[in-house]
Amino acid sequence: MTYLIITGLLIVLELLYFFVADKLNIIDRPNMRSSHTQITLRGGGVVFLFGAWIYAAFYGFQYPWFLMGLTMIAAISFMDDVRSVPNKVRLLVHFASMLLLFYQLEMLTLGGWWMILIALIVCTGIINAYNFMDGINGITGGYSLAILLPLMIVNAGQPFTDMNLIYVTGLSVVVFCFFNYRTKAKCFAGDVGSVSIAFILLFMLGALIMSTGQLWYLIFFVVYGVDSVLTICHRLLLHENIFKAHRKHAYQLMANELHIPHVTVSTVYMILQMAVSIGSIYISINKCIYFVSVLVTLCIAYLLFMKKYYHLHEEYLKSKQQ
Numbered sequence: 001m002t003y004l005i006i007t008g009l010l011i012v013l014e015l016l017y018f019f020v021a022d023k024l025n026i027i028d029r030p031n032m033r034s035s036h037t038q039i040t041l042r043g044g045g046v047v048f049l050f051g052a053w054i055y056a057a058f059y060g061f062q063y064p065w066f067l068m069g070l071t072m073i074a075a076i077s078f079m080d081d082v083r084s085v086p087n088k089v090r091l092l093v094h095f096a097s098m099l100l101l102f103y104q105l106e107m108l109t110l111g112g113w114w115m116i117l118i119a120l121i122v123c124t125g126i127i128n129a130y131n132f133m134d135g136i137n138g139i140t141g142g143y144s145l146a147i148l149l150p151l152m153i154v155n156a157g158q159p160f161t162d163m164n165l166i167y168v169t170g171l172s173v174v175v176f177c178f179f180n181y182r183t184k185a186k187c188f189a190g191d192v193g194s195v196s197i198a199f200i201l202l203f204m205l206g207a208l209i210m211s212t213g214q215l216w217y218l219i220f221f222v223v224y225g226v227d228s229v230l231t232i233c234h235r236l237l238l239h240e241n242i243f244k245a246h247r248k249h250a251y252q253l254m255a256n257e258l259h260i261p262h263v264t265v266s267t268v269y270m271i272l273q274m275a276v277s278i279g280s281i282y283i284s285i286n287k288c289i290y291f292v293s294v295l296v297t298l299c300i301a302y303l304l305f306m307k308k309y310y311h312l313h314e315e316y317l318k319s320k321q322q
Contacts, residue, residue: 006054006058007171007175014176021043026042043192044189045194048169059165065104069096069099073094073127076094078190078191094124094128101206126198127199127202130195131195133227133251135249135251136262137183138262139269140194141177141180142181143224145170145177145274147273148173150278150281151166151204166204169204176189181263205217205221218291219276223276224273226302227249230299234306247316257313276294
């Protein structure tokens with residue numbers, strides 16, 4: 001009954017946001033770098049922040065510093081959705097939010113300052129990569145579910161966080177998927193959505209790694225990781241500004257140049273990540289070997305895919321310049 005009430009609240013809050021966004025003209029207009037063609041409401045992913053606060057209201061403020069960091073990073077991301085925020089300001093808030101998350105996980109008392117610095121850079125990079133990957137209908141919601149399910153499985157056997165946090169986060173993602181995981185999306189996640197859910201998932205993953213001491217659990221993000229890192233490397237080779245919007249991710253080539261339906265591409269990413277993560281839990285093999293094997297396989301698949309199809313994107317860019 002509690003979960004039904006929470007789901008109802010999330011739906012009501014999401015619909016209320018749609019009303020406000022429509023009145024304030026918070027929309028996403030397609031451009032030559034977009035993978036969509038229609039004007040759509042932006043920022044529907046604010047429901048992830050709503051979910052975190054509702055969790056705290058129902059189950060107690062167990063993670064106050066995490067919640068404060070999440071609210072800060074969601075606020076600056078929402079501001080960036082409405083009106084562009086300078087990169088320096090945005091990154092400063094990201095760093096401050098991550099430090100609050102680290103404090104909640106009791107990471108600041110471990111190791112030297114250089115370890116905290118590395119963790120700060122890696123985690124901020126993961127959050128921004130998650131944001132960059134939010135480009136087609138369903139991919140943020142579907143991929144988030146593919147991470148939440150393995151986290152739920154592990155937490156059931158080896159508790160590292162409150163299971164209700166995972167459940168309520170999952171409900172907020174399902175509510176968002178109802179409006180986004182479709183051919184014609186009612187809304188997009190916006191920076192506020194992709195950054196917020198990435199922050200929440202990082203908190204859960206961080207709690208898991210701190211509890212077990214096993215870094216191989218980063219495999220729960222490996223599909224996004226390979227696409228993001230190799231795409232950045234590709235753009236650096238092309239001497240491009242990696243902070244500017246683009247359409248060079250593998251999923252973008254699938255959706256745009258190969259004309260595969262958005263929902264299909266998102267489902268492929270979701271199933272692939274879920275299969276890799278579930279395999280890491282249940283397959284009896286050295287976890288480090290499994291991680292490296294998956295990483296190498298995905299990198300080779302990415303390179304072969306780009307070698308075969310990237311020329312289509314170059315042709316698209318030439319047609320737009322003409």
